[in-house]
Amino acid sequence: MQIITKNWDKINPLDISSYIRQRGYEALQKVIRGWTLEQVVAEIKKSGLRGRGGAGFPTGEKWELAAKTKADQKYFICNFDESEPGVYKDRTIAEKNPHQILEGLLIGAYAIGAKRAFICINGHYEKSAEILKIALEQAREKEFSGKGILGSAIDIEVKIFEGAGAYICGEETALLNTIEGKRGEPRLKPPYPPVSGLFGKPTVVNNAETLSNIPYIIKRGAKTFSQIGSSISPGTKLFVLEGAVKNKGIFEAPLGISVQELIFNSIYGGGLTSGKEFWFAQIGGASGRLMPKNKLDQPLIYGNCEYPLSCGSILVVDKSVDIKEMLFSWASFFHRESCGKCVPCREGTYRLWEIAKRLKNNDSKGCDQKNIEDILWTLSNTSFCPFGNFAAIAWGDAIKMFRKEIFN
Amino acid sequence: MQIKINNKIYEANEGETILAICKRNEIRIPTLCVHPDLLPSEGICRMCLVETNMSKCLVPACVQKICGGLEVFTETEKVNKARKINLELLWMDHAGKCASCRRNGRCELQNLAEEYDIDEFKFVPRRKELKSEDELDLLKDNWSHVVLDEKNSSIARDSQYCIECRRCVKICRDMQTIEAYGMNYRSSKTNIGTPYEIPLDCIFCGQCSVVCPTAAITEKEDIEKFEKALADPKKMVIVQTAPSVRFTFSEEFGMPAGTFWEGKLVAALKVLGCDKVFDTVLGADLTIIEEAHELIYRVKHKGTLPMFTSCCPSWILYVEKYYPEFIPNLSSCKSPQQMLAPLIKTYYAEREKINPENIVSVSVMPCTSKKYEAERKEMNASGYRDVDVVLTVCELARLLRKRRIDPAKLKEKKFDPALGISTGAGMLFAQSGGVMEAALRTAVEKITGEELGKVEFEMVRGESGARCAEIEIDDLKLRVAVVHEIHNARDLLESMKKGESNYHFIEVMACPNGCIGGGGQPVPTGPAVRKARIAGVLSRDKGMPIRKSHENPVLKKIYKEFLGHPGSEKAEELLHSEAGQTAVGGG
Numbered sequence: 001m002q003i004i005t006k007n008w009d010k011i012n013p014l015d016i017s018s019y020i021r022q023r024g025y026e027a028l029q030k031v032i033r034g035w036t037l038e039q040v041v042a043e044i045k046k047s048g049l050r051g052r053g054g055a056g057f058p059t060g061e062k063w064e065l066a067a068k069t070k071a072d073q074k075y076f077i078c079n080f081d082e083s084e085p086g087v088y089k090d091r092t093i094a095e096k097n098p099h100q101i102l103e104g105l106l107i108g109a110y111a112i113g114a115k116r117a118f119i120c121i122n123g124h125y126e127k128s129a130e131i132l133k134i135a136l137e138q139a140r141e142k143e144f145s146g147k148g149i150l151g152s153a154i155d156i157e158v159k160i161f162e163g164a165g166a167y168i169c170g171e172e173t174a175l176l177n178t179i180e181g182k183r184g185e186p187r188l189k190p191p192y193p194p195v196s197g198l199f200g201k202p203t204v205v206n207n208a209e210t211l212s213n214i215p216y217i218i219k220r221g222a223k224t225f226s227q228i229g230s231s232i233s234p235g236t237k238l239f240v241l242e243g244a245v246k247n248k249g250i251f252e253a254p255l256g257i258s259v260q261e262l263i264f265n266s267i268y269g270g271g272l273t274s275g276k277e278f279w280f281a282q283i284g285g286a287s288g289r290l291m292p293k294n295k296l297d298q299p300l301i302y303g304n305c306e307y308p309l310s311c312g313s314i315l316v317v318d319k320s321v322d323i324k325e326m327l328f329s330w331a332s333f334f335h336r337e338s339c340g341k342c343v344p345c346r347e348g349t350y351r352l353w354e355i356a357k358r359l360k361n362n363d364s365k366g367c368d369q370k371n372i373e374d375i376l377w378t379l380s381n382t383s384f385c386p387f388g389n390f391a392a393i394a395w396g397d398a399i400k401m402f403r404k405e406i407f408n
Numbered sequence: 409m410q411i412k413i414n415n416k417i418y419e420a421n422e423g424e425t426i427l428a429i430c431k432r433n434e435i436r437i438p439t440l441c442v443h444p445d446l447l448p449s450e451g452i453c454r455m456c457l458v459e460t461n462m463s464k465c466l467v468p469a470c471v472q473k474i475c476g477g478l479e480v481f482t483e484t485e486k487v488n489k490a491r492k493i494n495l496e497l498l499w500m501d502h503a504g505k506c507a508s509c510r511r512n513g514r515c516e517l518q519n520l521a522e523e524y525d526i527d528e529f530k531f532v533p534r535r536k537e538l539k540s541e542d543e544l545d546l547l548k549d550n551w552s553h554v555v556l557d558e559k560n561s562s563i564a565r566d567s568q569y570c571i572e573c574r575r576c577v578k579i580c581r582d583m584q585t586i587e588a589y590g591m592n593y594r595s596s597k598t599n600i601g602t603p604y605e606i607p608l609d610c611i612f613c614g615q616c617s618v619v620c621p622t623a624a625i626t627e628k629e630d631i632e633k634f635e636k637a638l639a640d641p642k643k644m645v646i647v648q649t650a651p652s653v654r655f656t657f658s659e660e661f662g663m664p665a666g667t668f669w670e671g672k673l674v675a676a677l678k679v680l681g682c683d684k685v686f687d688t689v690l691g692a693d694l695t696i697i698e699e700a701h702e703l704i705y706r707v708k709h710k711g712t713l714p715m716f717t718s719c720c721p722s723w724i725l726y727v728e729k730y731y732p733e734f735i736p737n738l739s740s741c742k743s744p745q746q747m748l749a750p751l752i753k754t755y756y757a758e759r760e761k762i763n764p765e766n767i768v769s770v771s772v773m774p775c776t777s778k779k780y781e782a783e784r785k786e787m788n789a790s791g792y793r794d795v796d797v798v799l800t801v802c803e804l805a806r807l808l809r810k811r812r813i814d815p816a817k818l819k820e821k822k823f824d825p826a827l828g829i830s831t832g833a834g835m836l837f838a839q840s841g842g843v844m845e846a847a848l849r850t851a852v853e854k855i856t857g858e859e860l861g862k863v864e865f866e867m868v869r870g871e872s873g874a875r876c877a878e879i880e881i882d883d884l885k886l887r888v889a890v891v892h893e894i895h896n897a898r899d900l901l902e903s904m905k906k907g908e909s910n911y912h913f914i915e916v917m918a919c920p921n922g923c924i925g926g927g928g929q930p931v932p933t934g935p936a937v938r939k940a941r942i943a944g945v946l947s948r949d950k951g952m953p954i955r956k957s958h959e960n961p962v963l964k965k966i967y968k969e970f971l972g973h974p975g976s977e978k979a980e981e982l983l984h985s986e987a988g989q990t991a992v993g994g995g
């Protein structure tokens with residue numbers, strides 16, 4: 001089943017006509033020429049599409065909230081600030097089929113009545129930014145964006161905004177702050193962005209992969225889409241397989257698939273690299289949980305589940321890996337990327353990194369075990385935003401699962 | 409609406425936060441980023457976390473709005489665990505040199521550490537002072553950026569004490585609209601600082617040091633200079649104390665806000681070894697006479713109007729830096745400190761036959777900005793530096809504590825009479841609206857030539873940030889305005905630019921409620937504390953035998969013997985200056 005990857009390598013990302021030949025921008029035309037705003041929102045809501053950025057919030061509900069909020073100006077933002085370690089799905093979409101993101105963005109902006117839209121790109125993604133700029137230029141020439149889209153009275157001005165590449169700026173309110181020229185820190189919620197977002201106006205922030213699903217839903221109908229994958233979270237998902245797996249890279253699979261199948265099925269991972277023995281898998285980037293062997297049959301879905309799918313990366317870890325090295329690498333990442341706003345995260349990630357350094361050098365102190373527990377507890381219970389919680393997830397699992405290996 | 413806190417029912421209003429209700433009902437919730445002078449917090453210190461029946465997570469009481477059926481628990485095991493761990497983490501981010509710290513005993517972090525039994529360092533403190541280049545290596549593993557900034561004459565910053573609560577950032581941005589501070593770097597290297605770490609360049613109002621919970625921002629300490637002068641037998645140390653100091657000094661020794669401690673203050677200074685203690689209120693009276701004269705002149709001769717008061721050095725600096733087009737509007741009168749000081753080194757020195765070179769002129773001020781003012785280039789009208797040392801209230805109290813002098817136990821003393829007789833009008837300078845009221849008392853009598861029946865001008869009193877009034881004096885309708893806090897002043901200047909306001913006389917004070925809310929005043933402060941201080945000032949004015957500046961007998965004598973008349977050549981030379989003469993930011 002292919003929704004996102006369908007036209008990969010069939011079209012030239014630098015040439016809009018190759019996308020149009022594959023029935024591109026049909027969904028946009030359909031919507032602009034005959035659908036009311038409410039119809040679009042209703043269709044997306046009916047499809048059951050959930051955000052692919054990590055949190056899995058129902059996309060239609062977000063749109064509906066923003067569409068219903070009255071304001072003189074609204075904004076639609078594509079969150080392209082992909083910065084989870086080991087995840088590069090959005091980047092690949094942009095490099096293979098940028099117009100699919102753009103089309104989804106324009107439909108979304110139309111649906112909530114936004115005249116301005118932004119694509120916020122991680123500052124490290126220079127190539128993606130270049131490709132998207134070209135795509136945007138071509139779309140403007142063909143009147144898919146800009147003033148009077150497709151001869152109608154609808155104006156949607158799309159701009160590309162390049163961030164500075166901080167991890168926290170992928171969090172939607174921090175992202176809004178960066179566009180406003182402020183420090184990249186999460187805002188207090190509520191109010192949520194669909195009510196008061198960019199410059200205090202109703203704003204929808206959707207992940208690039210989420211938006212890539214929109215043209216399909218419009219063309220084929222919500223019903224068709226909702227029958228793909230799992231019933232709670234329909235559709236397909238891009239999974240990034242990394243680590244000790246034979247076939248590394250991006251695979252599109254229906255949601256509800258198990259990790260077992262992703263790793264071992266020959267059309268996906270094709271099993272472990274020869275000579276390696278499976279130890280555990282980390283689901284969803286550096287902030288993801290560690291999945292032991294006996295849980296591999298768990299379905300990957302958005303919704304209430306033991307192992308959140310998050311952004312969809314699966315890191316396969318084999319037994320040759322030193323868990324202390326991993327602890328250190330997680331701690332370094334979160335220590336570096338914490339925004340420094342709240343106490344537990346600013347200080348806690350630093351101390352965790354300090355302890356990780358000691359563990360790595362095998363000179364941990366007696367009090368370290370207790371201190372780790374305290375810090376992980378305060379990170380997950382008292383942080384300002386989910387980042388602090390993320391920083392504690394993998395560590396928490398590792399301490400639970402491998403206490404002996406870690407503290408000898 | 410009613411909500412339950414710790415199983416007891418409390419009345420609450422819609423839209424209130426849990427913290428607001430707890431504060432009202434004396435339920436203890438520790439906070440480090442909330443301050444009564446700041447806009448609502450964003451919940452960044454995580455000290456005020458509480459448990460509720462509505463959420464599995466801990467919620468910050470400072471931002472969580474209440475709703476029907478809410479039950480709050482402020483002292484559960486989970487809550488205390490959260491506070492303790494986060495405090496431990498903060499404590500280790502902090503210098504922890506309490507015994508030698510300027511805020512020892514007044515530090516909010518220290519108090520919380522005491523409350524939650526934080527006494528051990530679980531980790532290596534990560535902020536270390538860099539004494540020499542060689543120590544760079546030591547810091548490599550435990551790196552954190554330390555900023556020491558004492559390049560200006562008013563405010564000292566030492567980031568090893570900073571706990572990144574951001575109160576200073578907010579007060580500077582929201583109350584004073586200067587935005588001198590912001591956050592630099594990120595993660596554990598996050599540092600509150602100036603853009604590109606340039607030395608602090610602001611209006612030196614010192615509100616950041618007032619709200620700082622630790623000693624990360626304090627006044628630039630001049631105690632050493634003062635002690636040196638005291639120890640020098642050749643020097644004659646002459647101190648003047650500002651109007652507001654006698655109302656706030658007592659707080660440093662545990663008295664309730666607003667307690668009047670003039671006699672104790674003088675006595676304490678005498679015990680320290682000061683030779684003479686004079687009263688800045690006399691300088692204030694002098695300011696009023698000169699300023700009223702100037703105002704009448706400007707009104708009668710169609711001079712630049714409105715005229716702005718010029719007692720507040722932060723306000724002058726603000727106009728010079730941000731609205732130079734309004735410099736002509738500033739009164740040319742110097743502030744009370746800078747009027748009294750040259751008189752000490754000229755009039756008093758001549759009279760007592762003292763070589764002014766041997767006089768060390770010290771002033772005890774409510775203000776950090778006065779330190780900057782004393783160092784302005786033009787403040788040498790006496791031929792010497794008019795004011796040599798400026799101490800804030802906090803500094804003086806610190807020195808007294810250090811020397812184990814308890815003013816409470818001292819017998820009250822009077823100011824030295826040569827320059828120590830004051831009036832109620834001058835006393836009013838302590839609070840916002842006071843300069844205006846004092847000036848009106850004098851100006852009205854000067855214009856009408858008749859004695860005022862009622863000396864109070866209640867229309868210019870009050871706590872609101874911007875007040876205005878119209879006063880009929882014979883056929884003149886004098887329109888006046890009183891503002892405090894720079895954001896109000898800025899609004900006023902902007903409306904003047906658009907031609908929307910037409911006042912004759914405007915009083916501006918940079919600090920909340922004027923000098924009694926100054927940057928050198930005791931902590932903790934807030935609207936309630938300042939209200940009590942104002943009450944003290946007003947009641948003192950009421951009880952004064954002389955309540956109009958021009959009736960000050962000492963001043964009458966000084967004019968007769970020395971200055972001549974208001975606005976005379978001598979007065980111009982000693983008591984007036986042209987704002988904007990000095991290079992901006994200089995001094």
